[in-house]
Amino acid sequence: MVCSCLSTQRFAALAGASGSAAFGSAQVGELENLKAVCNKPQNNALRTLIDNVFIYTADTRDTVYPKGWLLVHGKHIEALGEDGEQPSNFDQRIDGQGKLMLPGLINPHWHESFVAPNAESPDDTHLEATAYSNGGNIQALGSMFGFISTVGDKLTLEEGLAIARWSMWTQLRSGTTALGDVGSANKADAMALAAIDLGMRLRVSRWGSDIMLEAHKSTPTIIADTELQTADWLSLIETWDNHSSGLVGAMPSVMGAFGSSDKQLEALASIAQQYQVPYATHLAPLKNERAEVERVFGRSPIARFDAMGLLTDKLLAVHTAYASEDEYQRLIETGVNICHSPAHYGMLGEATISETGQIGRFLKDGVWVSSSTDGDISFIGGMCEAMRGAHLGHNEAQNCNTACPPTLALKTASLYAAKALGWEQQIGSIEVGKQADLVLVNNDDYRYKLSGHPLRTFIVTGSSLDVDSVMVAGDLVVKAGRSTRFDEHELFEDYLKAVASARKRIGGPA
Numbered sequence: 001m002v003c004s005c006l007s008t009q010r011f012a013a014l015a016g017a018s019g020s021a022a023f024g025s026a027q028v029g030e031l032e033n034l035k036a037v038c039n040k041p042q043n044n045a046l047r048t049l050i051d052n053v054f055i056y057t058a059d060t061r062d063t064v065y066p067k068g069w070l071l072v073h074g075k076h077i078e079a080l081g082e083d084g085e086q087p088s089n090f091d092q093r094i095d096g097q098g099k100l101m102l103p104g105l106i107n108p109h110w111h112e113s114f115v116a117p118n119a120e121s122p123d124d125t126h127l128e129a130t131a132y133s134n135g136g137n138i139q140a141l142g143s144m145f146g147f148i149s150t151v152g153d154k155l156t157l158e159e160g161l162a163i164a165r166w167s168m169w170t171q172l173r174s175g176t177t178a179l180g181d182v183g184s185a186n187k188a189d190a191m192a193l194a195a196i197d198l199g200m201r202l203r204v205s206r207w208g209s210d211i212m213l214e215a216h217k218s219t220p221t222i223i224a225d226t227e228l229q230t231a232d233w234l235s236l237i238e239t240w241d242n243h244s245s246g247l248v249g250a251m252p253s254v255m256g257a258f259g260s261s262d263k264q265l266e267a268l269a270s271i272a273q274q275y276q277v278p279y280a281t282h283l284a285p286l287k288n289e290r291a292e293v294e295r296v297f298g299r300s301p302i303a304r305f306d307a308m309g310l311l312t313d314k315l316l317a318v319h320t321a322y323a324s325e326d327e328y329q330r331l332i333e334t335g336v337n338i339c340h341s342p343a344h345y346g347m348l349g350e351a352t353i354s355e356t357g358q359i360g361r362f363l364k365d366g367v368w369v370s371s372s373t374d375g376d377i378s379f380i381g382g383m384c385e386a387m388r389g390a391h392l393g394h395n396e397a398q399n400c401n402t403a404c405p406p407t408l409a410l411k412t413a414s415l416y417a418a419k420a421l422g423w424e425q426q427i428g429s430i431e432v433g434k435q436a437d438l439v440l441v442n443n444d445d446y447r448y449k450l451s452g453h454p455l456r457t458f459i460v461t462g463s464s465l466d467v468d469s470v471m472v473a474g475d476l477v478v479k480a481g482r483s484t485r486f487d488e489h490e491l492f493e494d495y496l497k498a499v500a501s502a503r504k505r506i507g508g509p510a
Contacts, residue, residue, distance in 0.1 A: 046091045048072045048474070053096030053440070055080065056455050057430040058103045058414040062407045070101065072436040075246075075473040079432060096440060099468060100454055102410065103430050104177030104437030105383035106417035108203075109280070109318045109339045111375025112184035112191055114167040114495070115151065115159075115502050118377050133349030136286030138258050142212030145255040146223040147509035149209040151185035154506050159498040160190030165197060166495035169483065171373075172200045174382025174464030175439040177472045180421050182253045182280045182318060183207025184375070188232075192240050192248045199477040199485060201437075203251035203278065203421050204240050206232040208268065209259040213292050220261060220296055230267040237275050246473060251316070251421070253280040257293050257301030265308040278314045278422040281305070283336075284327070285319030285352065302327040311336055316420045318372070321352045321359055328358065337420035338362050341374035342389030343381050353393045360394040360403050363412075370417040371409070382464035383413040391459050406456040440469040 051069035057080075067083035071090060079087060131140040152160065164186050171179060178201035181191060188204045195202035208229045211220035233252040241250035254260040254268055272279045284290070284301045293301050302323055305311055313335030320338050323331060331338065340359050345352045353359060362369050371386040387409040394404035404412075418428025427437045441462070443454050451457040458466065470478035477484055483491075 045074065046072075046474075047078070047089065048092050048094060049086060049090040050094045050096055050101070050438075051083070051086055053099055053101040054443070054454055055101045055430060056103075056407070056410060058407075058410050059429045059431050060415070068101065070430065070436075070438070072471075072474050075435050075475075077430060077432055077434055077436050080430065098444065100441035100443050100458060101430070102175070102439045102441065102455075103414040103428060104439055104470070104472060105175045105413050106178040106180075106370075106421065106423075106428060107171060107176045107372050107383055107386070107413075108178075108180035108316060108337075108370050108417040108420045109182050109341060109372035109374060110171070110179050110184075111148075111182060112164055112167050112186045113148075113375045113377050115155065115163050115185050115499055115506065116377040117499075117503055130348050132286065135288035136350075138213055138286070138288055138292045139215050141286075142209075142214075142259055143223075143509045145183075145207075145259050146209045146212050148185050149183065149207045149224065149229075149255070151506055152187040152190075155187055155190070155502050157187060157190055159502045160187040161194055161197075162494040162498035163502070164191045164194035166491055167379075168194050168198055168200065168202075169488070169491060170379040171382060172198055172470060173467065173478060173481070173483075174379075174384065175441070175467040175470060176383055177201060177437040177439070177470060178418070178421065178423065178427060179203070180251060180280065180316065180372070180417075181205040182251075182282075182316070183209075183255060188236050188240065192243070195247055196243075196245050197485070198483075199247070199472050199475055201247045201423070201427070201472065203249050204236065205251050205253045205280065206236045208233070208252065208254040208264055210264050211259060211261050213258050213296055218296060222261070226261060226264050226267065229264065230271070233268070233271050237271070237277060241275065241277055249277070249422070250275075251278045251280055256282040256285065256289075257297075257304050258289055262297075262304075262308070265304065265310060269309045272310075272312075272314060276314070278316060278337075278420070279310075280316035280318065281310075283315075283317035283320045284322040286350070287322055287355065290322060300324070300327065302331070306330060306334075313337070314422065319350075319352050321356050323358060328361075332362075332365065332367060337370065338367055339370045339372055339417075339420055340390075341372045341386065342393045343385045344374040344376075344389075347376075347380065353389075354397045357397050360398040363394060363404055363408065364398065368416040368419055369412055370420045371412040372417070382467075384458065384462055384464050384466070387413050387459045406453065406459050409459055410455060436471055436474040438471040439467055442466050442468045 055065040055068035057063040070080040071078045131137040180203045192204045210224040210226045237250045311334040316337045318339045371390045391409040415428040418424045
């Protein structure tokens, strides 16, 4: 295996032959030992000067340093400024070669789904409308999401870790330093261990989905044990929230208002209040959802969450584009964190940005809306592509080029996303006192020759591949496009072996 601290034999012993999600007390102790081994200490005494960089800080003032420098002391940013003001007291210097420096990009809504088979063809001959298209097929989506919530139970820890390590690497390589897991087809333990091994941040989740709504049926169909999923949330928080690595926290999630019973939403509200953790859901994401939820529960999706006390500033609400006017005002009043995936909607046939224009309206009203990539069964882009979708999509939908300018698009992928994950005080912008999560972007080719706004050029013409180096908490985890911790080829080979094994027993939705 690629990981230097976890052997195949140790994985197998932990996961067991059945691949069960539950761990006995001895296994939990072993898992803790493995986490401690993975949590490699840094030399926090080093002072590193990075100069000759074009810095976009993404702070609330949109501060820019065209010829900037930054001093990192251990994990934190100690100072930054313009050329000519550099300190002389440092241990090492990195020449930024004029590259763009951005805060570590944050993807607050992501689903690890790389275990799913990729059956796409090289052309569009067999292209069909997805279940998200034309307002959404709520029954089909409920069945699919319910199935996804069970997949992690069918993986061994070894398989889950190999799959997570590769899929999360694709995000880290593209400049994402922090991920928000909003429910994945993997084990929470495997994803958390993968984050620590890669050196990136993760709010890890357990996806709750205990019902589905069937057409013409007036009561919800139970598809999972609510109490078992609740117990998983508790275990998740106790094991991973505020982890000693400084990289991992917990974020319980439910699929959405059409995938959770009242009992499940009540449990989520109770746990979130008791532990004061962020929590997430897809809230009012589809046009057809309201009628189906009101038909069964007598309330709209947003009204259900409000009645359960779930509209708070710790809620990460994704794709929230179909709120009534009263609900729109209520979301602002309660401080709910709105998130969207502007580069993904066209792939699925959704009209989240354009049909109601509500997410763009949130931005115009000063709401800290975050951008994200969503998830798929292969790499579909990183936060560069998400920022492009936000910048161009909202400007077009709002018929105004000031609706989402480049500096605002950057904040949706950094500062605003940090707030959505409850990490605003630690990361999200390049400011003195925050942790040194940084991205360096290549900007020395023809695209930038006549550009007076290199961030705009990167967002409009760039891609995840333009990311050169990535630092997390002062640790350089990607340098010149390569991991400083592992061999990418070996990582991919481990992934291929894991999915070949896991797909034999996963199955599919009924």
